[in-house]
Amino acid sequence: MIEVVERGAVRELRLARPPANALSPELMAALTAALARAAAEASAPAPAAGERVAALVLSGSPGMFSAGLDVPYLLTLDRAGIHVMWRNLYGLLRTLAASPLPVVAAITGHSPAGGAVLAIHCDARVMADGDFRIGLNEVRVGLPLPPVILAAMRRLVGPRQAERMSVSGALVSPAEAARIGLVDEVVPPDQVVERAAAIAAELAALPREAMAATRRLARADLVALYDDAGGQGAAADEIEAVLDSWFSVEAQTTMRGLVERLARKRAGGAGGG
Amino acid sequence: MIEVVERGAVRELRLARPPANALSPELMAALTAALARAAAEASAPAPAAGERVAALVLSGSPGMFSAGLDVPYLLTLDRAGIHVMWRNLYGLLRTLAASPLPVVAAITGHSPAGGAVLAIHCDARVMADGDFRIGLNEVRVGLPLPPVILAAMRRLVGPRQAERMSVSGALVSPAEAARIGLVDEVVPPDQVVERAAAIAAELAALPREAMAATRRLARADLVALYDDAGGQGAAADEIEAVLDSWFSVEAQTTMRGLVERLARKRAGGAGGG
Amino acid sequence: MIEVVERGAVRELRLARPPANALSPELMAALTAALARAAAEASAPAPAAGERVAALVLSGSPGMFSAGLDVPYLLTLDRAGIHVMWRNLYGLLRTLAASPLPVVAAITGHSPAGGAVLAIHCDARVMADGDFRIGLNEVRVGLPLPPVILAAMRRLVGPRQAERMSVSGALVSPAEAARIGLVDEVVPPDQVVERAAAIAAELAALPREAMAATRRLARADLVALYDDAGGQGAAADEIEAVLDSWFSVEAQTTMRGLVERLARKRAGGAGGG
16 A cells, blocks of 8 residues: 655655545554654664665655545444544554654655645645645544644745645645645656655755754654644543544534435446546 | 624624724723624524524724724723723733634724734734724833733744744835735735635634534633633733733833824814815 | 944944954954944934934945855864853844844845845845845855844745745845845945935934834834844754754764865966966
8 A cells, every 4th residue: 555665765645545545444554564664774883785864755656645534434433443543543643743753755646635744744735736735624524623623734925824724625736735835845746756855865865863863853742742642631632522522413514415316427438438 | 883794604893883893891891892793793603584593704994903002082981990991901911812703803004003913813903905004002102011912923924924024114115014924815905804704714714523523622821821811810910011001100101192193193184175 | 353434324334354243253243332322322312513413324345245154163162162162143233133223224236145144134235136035044154054144134025935945045136035035125326325325314214203104113023033043942943953953963064064165266366377
């Protein structure tokens, strides 16, 4: 589910779960493990052959970075199953936030909801130009935005745009995302991975300790969101509130309506052509 | 003093106190009451006829959103009167901040001082293009900017622009306001209410609970400013400091000078043409 | 080392330590003293002749605002010497942050590392257009960015750009600095001091008490960084951590390599032509 491409000191982790890189529990577990493995290798003695990994690129498929949570599958789970899924998502996001290696997102295409959430926890974001959309559209599927994710968005784009984007559930173009600071750069689709890898390589070439210490300092507020939220205390409360929202009549109705519309569209598409 | 225009699920509250929509105690009370009434109707059973209000537009007169506090009148009040006025203003701002219905400001023209203050407590701001000015020019009339208002400005435009704008008392054009994030959109004057109503209608059409919960979360810091400041404790201190500033020699001299210049200008204008 | 130019109510403090206005202990002491002297004069009775100083401009030399810390000299100091230097730098930055007079930076040219650090503690920044660079490139010389300086950068440009700029040690053009908010205005080199003085004069002409109170409020978070960090408690810890970084193998190796390259370049330049 994760394809690994070595590029010298830069390792690309490519989401590879067709058709839409939807975040299933398995994909989340695989990505968390790949991030942990890279971190372990970076702190181990240098390998006999090849270069030691020093920075990461997180990429998707052409046209689709990640469609976010796998809603059709998740709708089959009970509260215990959703609880596990949500804890694992928070665990993945904390791993991304606290990664000792810089992670540059190569947003290769659409990046709604959970796709955008992954990207906003990376060090930098390069997005493919084109008819793609990115944003936190959770409200449009009936889910309130969880507090940690709003806070992570806010540190990227500021309180005003974080409020506007999250309350309206807006999905925006790459150009608009760059204008408000949700992504750092927009490049042609065939250059997005290459450009992300170049940024990662530049970070990997800096004085290692000074860069790492400055990153820890600059990202401490992001990590702290999860230590507040994801520890034994506050975290448990936040996840309970998220679960209540997930199983609300509004959320269940909206998500089921969405899934049915998607299914009919696919069936219609298959029948008609 | 408040004209109400129903637009389906969107209700427009139009400031209507000629000539400049200056914020007298009565206008503040009327606006606070109109906001409370809309909130009560939104949570009551649906009306027999017509649509239930789900979002608000706060608009002004063509060319003048609001000139801010009614300084000529306020200069006739003693400390007790100013105390009441200032508590009522904070009460109005907290009501706007905590409104369970989204409020989109249709800034139909000039919006100095208290006019800008109303707008920065709304969910979004659409400003009329033209030779209009908006800003927190309190310093220019001899009044230090109150802490809660600086904090509300800061969450819109960031600490750098909030410092620059408030210390210099700058009044800026719609284009500059959009550039720094003080307003979200600039449109031709005859489209400003319509555009604000469209944004409000879009918010009203979202899944209700998810939108409301996300708004509460995203605006909790804004409301907290008033619960810190406007409660029994810190609030009382802040208002006392604001009163001391109001009755300082510098503020009284500057405000009286301003009022006299305005009066002479009007008299000259009336005499001359 | 500091040239003083009186411009009515505005006093220009011009860094004058050839060739690069590098921040030696003496230059830091001279600047701290000049800021304190201006503050004392501003609160004393008006002078018999001339105008009382009400605002400051901090300028550099044509093409070079300040190259930052004087690394070649500092490499000759032991831990006690570096400790004193660093405490003095923090003392200077706190004095700038808490200056009762507004200080506008006239960034007359290059402004890396410590040069940028001075500028971000001023009230506003005007930068000379041209082939100049500004940024916090500490990481590139092997030094982690100290917490107080990251925090001061963050309040100017927001957490996203502060992270990006400080982790990558980026030096950027005047245009890019203006785009991200690191400077407020870019003007031709021969107008930079004049423009900074005009901004300072405008601030000096505002109602004095209202302006001063609003500045204190708007800059309280900046001053607090140093009262947290520079007091008896947290401050001592932060400086100890900064000293550990300074004497790390990586920092010493990187700084000595840099100084040697600069020396060879100068020698080569002298020999070759």
